[in-house]
Amino acid sequence: MGKKIFSVLLVFMVGLTLILGVKVFDIIIDDGTKSNIVDARLNDDNELIFELSDGTLINVGDITGRTGEQGIPGVEGVGIKSFFINDEKKLIVTLTDDTTFDLGVVVGNDGQDGTDGVSITGASLDLEGNLILTLSNGTEINAGLVMGKDGLPGETGEQGIPGVAGVGIKSIEINADKKLIVTLTNDEVLDLGVVVGNDGQDGTDGLSAYQIYLKYNVNYNKTEAEWLTDLVRGKLSDSDTLDVLTYEQLLLAISSGETKIQLQNNIFALETVEFTSLVNINFNGYTLITLESIEITTSPTKVEYEIGEELDLEGLVVTAIYDDESTEIVEVTTDMISGFDSSAAEESQVVTVTYEGKTATFTVTILEAP
Known part of the structure; x- marks a missing residue:
């Protein structure tokens, strides 16, 4: 124990020497x-080692x-x-012992x-490749070049593997x-299933040519045999032009050998051809004529009018010319006349006649009031 006390005392004295820089004592070596x-x-x-000035x-x-x-x-202890x-x-803090502290206002007022x-x-990009930014206040900023120059063409790649034959x-x-x-x-065979429908039901029996003729010629009172004779001899029509209103009448007229057939109401169609009022089409050797002009x-006899007079068509002759x-x-x-107006004087007034889409004109004079 005496050695321990000595060691502690020695450490204390050495500490003062090292800390204060004051020499508390000297160590005397055996040689004096x-x-x-x-x-x-x-x-x-955990042993204490002293180093002396001479290295000992x-x-x-x-x-x-x-x-x-x-x-x-x-x-x-006490926690939060x-x-x-x-x-x-205000910031309110409650401790674990339920003590409460008011630390005052910690939130400031709203700023401006x-x-x-x-x-x-x-x-957008300009022609030189610069990026141009447009701001909401109208300012434009040039952000600089963002699109480089075209690079050099690359080397030709290797031939690809041939594709599978189609x-x-x-x-x-x-x-x-x-x-x-x-x-x-x-040689692969594909069965795509049934594509042809079943046969449709039989249609009702149609009318014979003789029955159709009687339907549209109610005043004809001859037998079917007499009708056939008239048909062969071309005696079924007393006029050069036959007006027809239905498709059946058209076929009947053609089979009767008519050379001039005038179609009414623009309702006819044979295969892909649409008829106008007058048409020219070959059908089983027969020709339907077309109005050209x-x-x-x-x-007209009267060509001079006073103001307010009505048009007089007496003497007017209009000719239709076919192809x-x-x-x-x-x-x-x-109702075929347009352009006539006698409400004011006019030296040369053009009056137009329209027939089946074709037109012709004549002139009249509206005289000044006397």
């Missing part, structure tokens, strides 16, 4: 020389003290149980509104079971 302590440290075995090391030995007795337990900011913007921000409303259609047929059979060029053959160079006189009615 004096030396100072320049360092003190603990080695890995002195091992004082283990200086570890014995374990002390258990200390008195400390007072139980909760905290919040109340409606008055900031100035309006600026956003990007448009972006498959086409070799043949198509409908077999006895009404199925569509497709054979491909690789009309002309004023004779002007086979045949002609016929057209009966002119007032």
Whole structure:
């Protein structure tokens, strides 16, 4: 124990020497020389080692003290149980012992509104490859070059692997079971199923040509045999032109050998051809003529009118000219006339006659009031 006390006292004195820089004592070596302590440290075995000014090391030995007795337990600590900011913007802290602290206002007043921000409303590239940004305040910013120059052409790549040969259609047929059979060029056969529907129901029996003729010629009172004779001899029509209103009448007229057939109401269609009022089409050797033009053959007798007088068509002759160079006189009615106006004087007023889409004109004079 005396060694321990000596060691502790020695460490204390060495500490004063090292800390204060004051030499507390000298170490006298066996040969009578004096030396100072320049360092003190603990080695890995907890032994105190002194280093003297002449390099000598002195091992004082283990200086570890014995374990002390258990200390008195400390007072139980207090922590933060909760905290919040109340409606008055104050920070309220509650401790674990339920003590409450009001730490005062911690939320400042609202700041002033900031100035309006600026956003990007448009972006484009100019001809030189610069990125031009347009801001919401109208300012334009040149963000610099963003599109580089065209690069050099790359080297030609290697030939790709040839693709698999394609498959086409070799043949198509409908077999006895009404199925569509497709054979491909690789001889694969595809059955695409039934594509032909069942036969439709039989239609009702149609009228004979004689019955159709009687339907549209109610005054004809001859037998069917007599009708056939008249048909062969071309005696079924007393006029050069036959007006027809239905498709049946058209076929009847053709079978009767009519050379001029005038179609009414523009209702006819044979195959893909649409008829106009007068048409020219070959049908089983028969020709339907086409109206090419009309002309004023004779002007009306009255050609001078006083203001307010009505148009007088007496003496007016209009001729229809067909594509086979045949002609016929057209009966002119007032609904075929346009352009006549006697409400004001006019030296040369053009009056137009319209027939089956064709027009011809004559002139009249509206005289000044006397």
